[in-house]
Every structure is written in structure tokens, then in C-alpha cells.
Amino acid sequence: MPLLKLRKLQLSLLEWYDSEARVLPWRLQAAGSRDGYQVWLSEVLLQQTQVSRAILYFQNFLEAFPDVRALAAAPLEDVLKLWEGAGYYARARSLHRAAQIMAVRGLPSSFEAWLELPGVGRYTAAAIASLSANQAVAAVDGNVRRVLARLHNNPNPTESWLLETAQDWLFAARAGAWNEALIELGAVLCTPKKPRCSDCPLSSFCKANLEQTTSRVPAPKTRAKVKTIQALALIQFHADLVFLEQRPKKGLLGGLFGVPLMALNADAASTLEELGIPDAQFLGTVSHTMTHRQFEVVVYAIQSKRSDLVLAKNVALSRLDQKILALLQP
Ligand code: SF4
Numbered sequence: 619m620p621l622l623k624l625r626k627l628q629l630s631l632l633e634w635y636d637s638e639a640r641v642l643p644w645r646l647q648a649a650g651s652r653d654g655y656q657v658w659l660s661e662v663l664l665q666q667t668q669v670s671r672a673i674l675y676f677q678n679f680l681e682a683f684p685d686v687r688a689l690a691a692a693p694l695e696d697v698l699k700l701w702e703g704a705g706y707y708a709r710a711r712s713l714h715r716a717a718q719i720m721a722v723r724g725l726p727s728s729f730e731a732w733l734e735l736p737g738v739g740r741y742t743a744a745a746i747a748s749l750s751a752n753q754a755v756a757a758v759d760g761n762v763r764r765v766l767a768r769l770h771n772n773p774n775p776t777e778s779w780l781l782e783t784a785q786d787w788l789f790a791a792r793a794g795a796w797n798e799a800l801i802e803l804g805a806v807l808c809t810p811k812k813p814r815c816s817d818c819p820l821s822s823f824c825k826a827n828l829e830q831t832t833s834r835v836p837a838p839k840t841r842a843k844v845k846t847i848q849a850l851a852l853i854q855f856h857a858d859l860v861f862l863e864q865r866p867k868k869g870l871l872g873g874l875f876g877v878p879l880m881a882l883n884a885d886a887a888s889t890l891e892e893l894g895i896p897d898a899q900f901l902g903t904v905s906h907t908m909t910h911r912q913f914e915v916v917v918y919a920i921q922s923k924r925s926d927l928v929l930a931k932n933v934a935l936s937r938l939d940q941k942i943l944a945l946l947q948p
Pocket residue numbers: 765768769807808809813814815816818819820821822824825826827832
């Protein structure tokens with residue numbers, strides 16, 4: 619695109635962003651000079667959480683841990699508890715580890731330094747560096763991918779094409795605002811289905827709009843197949859107390875406590891027989907989808923005299939475990 623036309627496009631988008639961007643709790647300061655801790659926190663939350671839910675978590679986290687030192691000093695269990703329900707708990711663990719690094723070294727001052735922290739990938743590092751320090755590095759998330767693909771009418775944008783194009787088009791003087799403007803456009807107007815081209819400040823520049831291909835650009839990604847996992851959950855309880863075991867640190871639900879789950883290779887009755895508890899009581903079944911896995915869990919319960927039973931509401935639990943334990947309620 620000729621430079622003059624690109625300038626017009628950039629100014630049209632920034633003008634729209636300056637007047638129309640949503641006011642969100644992490645956007646209270648101007649893009650480019652925001653508090654790095656708050657930008658980092660919001661970006662980690664937004665990685666897999668919808669904006670409406672991320673707002674609540676962001677506010678709760680800031681209240682509990684107003685700065686990186688407070689977060690670093692907190693026990694991991696407290697962080698996980700506050701993260702409860704946000705899913706993808708590896709993020710909370712990385713958040714805590716990164717806070718501990720930053721409490722010693724200070725907040726990173728560049729894209730490259732942010733990239734070294736656990737849980738911070740290329741997009742997140744670029745977003746933080748541009749929003750907090752106006753560093754001229756393009757942030758490419760799913761929204762930006764869609765907007766750039768449509769502006770160029772490119773149905774199959776590769777990673778390298780996206781990074782190169784985004785960097786070429788970056789408005790360096792307002793790098794943070796530019797990145798956020800593209801993300802915002804993708805989130806509110808240039809949505810995957812039914813983009814609102816008639817309200818879009820870039821409609822006259824957009825090849826997919828002009829050539830009426832928005833419904834086909836970008837082409838849908840092939841989705842990974844969902845794998846079904848059959849499992850048996852055994853709740854050992856006494857009155858309000860239950861037994862919770864800590865899951866292995868790596869893998870799904872890493873490090874979280876939960877109801878013991880075992881793969882169901884045979885039928886539930888044979889498995890219970892093998893465990894020596896054929897009289898465990900059937901409570902129901904739970905279906906739960908998590909990262910390309912569909913859990914189908916049959917839930918049984920048995921009274922227990924173990925001494926290590928705990929009150930489940932005091933422990934950070936995954937949604938799956940919350941669903942399982944809900945079956946125990948009278
Ligand atoms: S004109 Fe339509 S397709 Fe093009 S960027 Fe705007 S909303 Fe997206």
C-alpha cells in the first residue's frame with residue numbers, strides 16, 4: 619500500500635479508537651504509558667478469558683495484590699483460589715512464578731525482557747511493551763489476524779506474513795494505541811461472523827469488504843479433534859468434609875487439588891469391585907469440555923474416616939471438580 623494511503627488508514631483507525639474504544643479497567647491510563655504490572659495482569663487474564671469475566675478477576679487481583687511484590691509474596695494457594703473458575707490454571711502458576719522473578723529483578727523494560735518471563739509469549743510481550751512503554755513492536759492476536767487478513771483479502775495468512783505485515787503497518791509514534799485499536803476493531807466490529815463493515819472506519823480501505831469476501835476471509839482453521847475421556851470420580855466424604863488429592867504439577871489441572879479421578883477402562887461396577895468398594899453410591903454423571911478433551915465422568919461417593927478430609931470451599935478447585943462435588947449436595 620502506498621505510504622500516503624497507509625497514513626490515511628492509520629489515522630482513520632486511531633481517530634475511531636480515540637472516540638469509540640471501550641472503557642475497561644485496565645485502560646484507564648493512555649495506551650503507551652500504562653502501569654506495566656496492570657497491563658501484564660490484564661493480558662494474562664485475557665489470554666483465555668472473556669472480557670466480561672476478566673474484568674472481575676482483574677479487579678479482585680488488584681485488590682488482593684496491588685503490586686507485583688504483593689503477588690510474589692502471596693502463597694500460591696491464595697493465587698489459585700483467586701483464579702478459581704478462570705480455567706487454564708497453568709496461567710495462574712506462571713503468573714505467580716513471573717511475579718517472584720519481577721519482585722527481585724524489577725519489571726522488564728523491553729519486549730525482549732518481557733518475553734523471558736514464564737507465561738509470556740510473543741503476543742503478550744508485544745502488547746505489554748507497547749501499552750506500557752510505547753515500544754514499537756506489533757502485537758498479533760486472533761483479532762489482529764482477522765482484521766489484517768480481511769484488509770488484504772488474504773484467506774490463509776501465515777504467521778510470518780502476519781508478523782511482517784503487522785510490523786510494517788505499525789504506527790510507531792502511538793504503538794500501544796495502534797495495537798489496541800486493531801485488537802478493538804477485531805473485537806467489536808470486525809467480528810468472525812457478520813462484521814459490521816458499514817460502521818467500520820476502514821471500510822474504504824478493506825479489500826475483503828470491497829470484494830465482498832468477508833464471510834470467507836480468513837478461511838476457518840481446522841479444529842483439533844475433541845478426545846473423549848471416560849473417568850470415574852470417587853468422592854470420599856464425612857459430613858461437609860471431603861478428600862482432595864493434588865494433581866501432578868504438569869498436565870491438565872496441573873497442581874490443583876481435586877476429587878480422585880481414574881480412567882474408566884472397564885465398566886464402573888468392575889472398577890469399584892477392583893478398588894474393594896463395590897458398595898460406593900452412584901451420584902450421577904458429569905460432562906465437561908476442556909482444551910480439546912471431553913470428560914465424561916461417572917461420580918460415586920463413599921463415607922470415609924480418613925483424617926485428611928477438608929472443607930472443599932476453602933480450596934481452589936477446577937470447574938470439573940466443582941461440578942463433581944455439586945452432586946454430593948443434598
Ligand atoms: S470493513 Fe469489514 S471486514 Fe474490513 S476491516 Fe472493517 S469490519 Fe473488518
